[in-house]
Amino acid sequence: MKVLRDTWLVFGRYWGLFIHNPVWVVIGVVQPLLYLLLFAPLLSSIAKTPGFPSGGAYNVFVPGLLVQLGMFGAAGVGFSLIAELRMGVIERLRVTPVSRVSLLLGRALRDILSIVVQSLILIVLALPFGLSINPIGVVVVLALIALIGLLTASIAYAAALWLRSEDSYAPLIFTSSLPILLLSGVLLPLGLAPQWLRSIAALNPLSYAVDAARAVFLGHLGNPSVVKGVALMAVLSILAVILGARAFGRAVA
Amino acid sequence: MEGNAIETRGLRRVFKTRNRVVEAVAGVDMTVPKGEIFGFLGPNGAGKTTTLRMLATLLPPSGGTAMVAGCDLLKQPGQVRERIGYVGQAGGSDREIMGRTELVFQGRLYGMSLAAAKKRAADLIAMLELEVCADRKVATYSGGQKRRLDIGLGLVHDPQLLFLDEPTTGLDPQSRARVWDEVRRMHDRGTTVFLTTHYLDEADALCDRIAIIDHGKIVAVGSPEELKREVAGDLVTLSVVGNLPAAFDLLKGQPFVREATTEEGMVRLYVDRGEVAMPAILRLLDSAGLQLVTIGLQRPSLDDVFLRKTGRSLRETAA
Numbered sequence: 150m151k152v153l154r155d156t157w158l159v160f161g162r163y164w165g166l167f168i169h170n171p172v173w174v175v176i177g178v179v180q181p182l183l184y185l186l187l188f189a190p191l192l193s194s195i196a197k198t199p200g201f202p203s204g205g206a207y208n209v210f211v212p213g214l215l216v217q218l219g220m221f222g223a224a225g226v227g228f229s230l231i232a233e234l235r236m237g238v239i240e241r242l243r244v245t246p247v248s249r250v251s252l253l254l255g256r257a258l259r260d261i262l263s264i265v266v267q268s269l270i271l272i273v274l275a276l277p278f279g280l281s282i283n284p285i286g287v288v289v290v291l292a293l294i295a296l297i298g299l300l301t302a303s304i305a306y307a308a309a310l311w312l313r314s315e316d317s318y319a320p321l322i323f324t325s326s327l328p329i330l331l332l333s334g335v336l337l338p339l340g341l342a343p344q345w346l347r348s349i350a351a352l353n354p355l356s357y358a359v360d361a362a363r364a365v366f367l368g369h370l371g372n373p374s375v376v377k378g379v380a381l382m383a384v385l386s387i388l389a390v391i392l393g394a395r396a397f398g399r400a401v402a
Numbered sequence: 403m404e405g406n407a408i409e410t411r412g413l414r415r416v417f418k419t420r421n422r423v424v425e426a427v428a429g430v431d432m433t434v435p436k437g438e439i440f441g442f443l444g445p446n447g448a449g450k451t452t453t454l455r456m457l458a459t460l461l462p463p464s465g466g467t468a469m470v471a472g473c474d475l476l477k478q479p480g481q482v483r484e485r486i487g488y489v490g491q492a493g494g495s496d497r498e499i500m501g502r503t504e505l506v507f508q509g510r511l512y513g514m515s516l517a518a519a520k521k522r523a524a525d526l527i528a529m530l531e532l533e534v535c536a537d538r539k540v541a542t543y544s545g546g547q548k549r550r551l552d553i554g555l556g557l558v559h560d561p562q563l564l565f566l567d568e569p570t571t572g573l574d575p576q577s578r579a580r581v582w583d584e585v586r587r588m589h590d591r592g593t594t595v596f597l598t599t600h601y602l603d604e605a606d607a608l609c610d611r612i613a614i615i616d617h618g619k620i621v622a623v624g625s626p627e628e629l630k631r632e633v634a635g636d637l638v639t640l641s642v643v644g645n646l647p648a649a650f651d652l653l654k655g656q657p658f659v660r661e662a663t664t665e666e667g668m669v670r671l672y673v674d675r676g677e678v679a680m681p682a683i684l685r686l687l688d689s690a691g692l693q694l695v696t697i698g699l700q701r702p703s704l705d706d707v708f709l710r711k712t713g714r715s716l717r718e719t720a721a
């Protein structure tokens with residue numbers, strides 16, 4: 150099918166660009182490492198505070214880290230797109246018969262793949278610290294992170310195509326992703342938060358993803374929050390892909 | 403119509419920005435027959451890029467209709483895309499990728515198999531003389547090499563109609579000449595080339611026909627020769643030994659002379675075609691026994707045309 154072929158071609162181009170730039174690859178691997186080595190040790194003592202979920206510090210913390218990786222890993226992807234707009238690359242691609250959805254999906258797939266690989270590295274590195282998870286859980290969590298990556302990347306690309314300049318893209322991305330992240334219970338469980346903060350967080354789709362990831366890591370694969378989190382991310386991703394593909398279809402550069 | 407590469411009627415584009423509305427293209431009617439090198443000549447901001455982007459399916463028109471490469475621009479954008487090539491003002495190649503990789507990828511987007519795309523890339527690299535740099539990152543290319551690669555990207559699928567937006571802006575004279583050669587070769591192969599420029603000499607030397615565009619409107623269309631002739635005609639200046647009034651009286655009544663004056667001991671004649679008028683003038687003076695001292699032919703430039711049509715000189719307005 151044309152969309153699949155085109156998506157594969159576009160993915161190949163951007164994956165090639167990514168893999169030929171050793172800086173990105175190194176950053177991709179070092180980032181999760183830094184979190185584990187420099188941040189996680191703080192947790193062991195916090196885990197003893199009342200209200201902290203049982204299951205061990207790492208099983209509570211790593212899911213949040215993964216969600217954060219999914220989101221922050223994809224929020225900045227618009228920068229390279231803006232550079233391409235300036236070089237005329239996007240116009241050149243839009244004038245070919247290539248599918249508009251593929252222009253988005255091919256790129257997003259590249260972003261997702263790099264996020265999934267980083268997530269795997271993070272999970273494996275956390276095992277010696279006491280993280281426990283079963284293989285099915287790993288698959289479910291990676292699927293969830295991939296959806297978060299797709300959702301975020303699609304929105305990021307749409308925003309980049311509309312704003313067309315780093316000067317307006319950067320503030321938008323950073324001022325919007327930080328509250329979303331803080332209000333999702335990524336860093337510490339919202340069980341520790343006061344009621345008003347929890348009420349706001351309930352409006353944040355990402356908090357359901359965090360709940361789902363945590364449930365998986367605590368071994369509650371059958372928990373309704375898992376289905377809820379994955380389904381919500383899937384629906385939002387589809388909407389974001391439609392939005393992003395439309396942006397590619399009508400980009401004015 | 404079958405014979406035309408482009409036909410537009412009332413093509414318009416309005417941009418709404420926060421504080422004002424710009425009519426970048428204000429109703430363009432034009433016809434470009436197949437096989438022509440057609441030039442869009444106008445100063446910066448005239449609406450050249452906007453028109454091109456509409457014709458290349460990149461920008462929806464605010465009004466009007468257009469047939470491009472035999473297809474309806476509004477109803478069949480997909481078919482238009484398959485038949486046209488477009489090289490934007492900014493180029494289109496990524497600095498971080500190798501030229502060959504870009505060409506192969508571009509071919510694949512047009513549905514070629516990997517083998518066919520590689521073959522086509524190799525052919526284009528040879529044709530555009532990019533062998534020395536094809537396997538390096540575009541960031542390392544000279545301006546001329548980069549422009550030739552960008553043109554190559556527009557030619558991958560051998561389009562019947564190629565749009566080139568300011569193909570020589572910013573190039574050194576040698577690279578410009580190289581691009582001109584390339585355009586002429588495409589023309590020889592039967593490709594219709596639609597290019598924009600704000601260089602008078604480029605429009606003059608390269609284009610079969612040009613349209614002068616200003617403030618989103620076409621103010622004149624024709625071959626460079628026609629346009630220049632229509633505006634002013636060629637100017638012949640001459641002086642004779644002795645009897646200047648006799649020479650003036652003899653020449654001013656000739657059918658090929660549009661206008662005649664005497665000034666500072668010279669006769670000035672505006673004629674339709676200088677190359678035809680000159681021998682005739684020589685014969686007339688000779689048979690009247692008048693001896694010529696000097697004679698000169700001055701042809702009007704496209705800038706004279708631009709000046710006449712817009713009230714401004716393109717040399718002044720061009721940035």
Ligand SMILES: Nc1ncnc2c1ncn2[C@@H]1O[C@H](COP(=O)(O)OP(=O)(O)O)[C@@H](O)[C@H]1O
Pocket residue numbers: 401402417418419424425426444445446447448449450451452453
């Ligand atoms: N995306 C846009 N948004 C707002 N105004 C635009 C846009 N693109 C072009 N314009 C305006 O339209 C006019 C024509 O621009 P353009 O077609 O680029 O001219 P040219 O290519 O002849 O230099 C200019 O006044 C320009 O500022």
Ligand SMILES: [Mg+2]
Pocket residue numbers: 447450451452491567568
């Ligand atoms: Mg322009």
